[in-house]
Amino acid sequence: MKTVWIATGNPHKTEEFAAMLGDDVQVKTLKDLKEEPEITEDGTSFEENALIKARALHAIVHEPVMSDDSGLEVDALDKAPGIYSARFMGEDTDYTAKNNAILDAIKDKKGEERSARFVCAIAWIEEDGTEHVYRGTMEGYINDSIKGDHGFGYDPIFYYSPFGTTSADVDPEVKNSASHRHNALVQLEKDWSK
Ligand code: IMP
Numbered sequence: 001m002k003t004v005w006i007a008t009g010n011p012h013k014t015e016e017f018a019a020m021l022g023d024d025v026q027v028k029t030l031k032d033l034k035e036e037p038e039i040t041e042d043g044t045s046f047e048e049n050a051l052i053k054a055r056a057l058h059a060i061v062h063e064p065v066m067s068d069d070s071g072l073e074v075d076a077l078d079k080a081p082g083i084y085s086a087r088f089m090g091e092d093t094d095y096t097a098k099n100n101a102i103l104d105a106i107k108d109k110k111g112e113e114r115s116a117r118f119v120c121a122i123a124w125i126e127e128d129g130t131e132h133v134y135r136g137t138m139e140g141y142i143n144d145s146i147k148g149d150h151g152f153g154y155d156p157i158f159y160y161s162p163f164g165t166t167s168a169d170v171d172p173e174v175k176n177s178a179s180h181r182h183n184a185l186v187q188l189e190k191d192w193s194k
Pocket residue numbers: 068069070071072085086118151152153154155179
């Protein structure tokens with residue numbers, strides 16, 4: 001059976017990759033290593049950070065590796081928090097505070113000025129070291145208030161027009177079928193199944 005490593009300890013991300021790879025692939029993660037490597041995500045783009053994580057794991061396991069890096073870009077804030085989405089205002093700050101800070105920072109912006117997107121870069125390194133990177137996005141707007149109880153992170157302030165509401169205000173399956181991660185995974189899947 002083929003093994004693919006996912007450079008994450010996050011079970012939700014692992015599940016999404018495993019579903020795409022199917023039953024005949026054994027999925028392993030950082031949790032399956034004797035010791036988790038210290039990985040410094042010091043890239044300047046989602047793509048670089050995804051590759052940094054994948055390369056660090058590939059150097060240890062020498063088997064196929066996949067990883068992702070994602071975040072929210074708010075155009076009126078020069079694409080912040082961007083690659084710093086998880087670290088914005090501190091890793092331990094709750095998302096109600098982070099979301100309120102973004103709402104406050106762009107409170108004077110109207111309509112198109114509130115454009116934003118979720119971005120996900122996925123890296124895949126084959127066993128022989130061949131590298132691939134894919135980018136998926138979900139284009140939307142910053143809502144004028146926090147809305148919805150589903151999802152995580154910035155979902156309660158992310159208005160997605162096809163939903164007519166925020167990505168926290170729809171069932172998770174609905175959100176996942178349109179998400180930036182899904183859109184990047186679809187591209188990876190095409191190459192993977194070649
Ligand atoms: P990562 O785990 O390094 O990719 O960090 C992603 C961060 O971006 C998360 O901690 C969230 O703050 C944010 N983020 C990424 N994708 C989403 C999403 O689908 N909804 C809400 N927030 C997201």
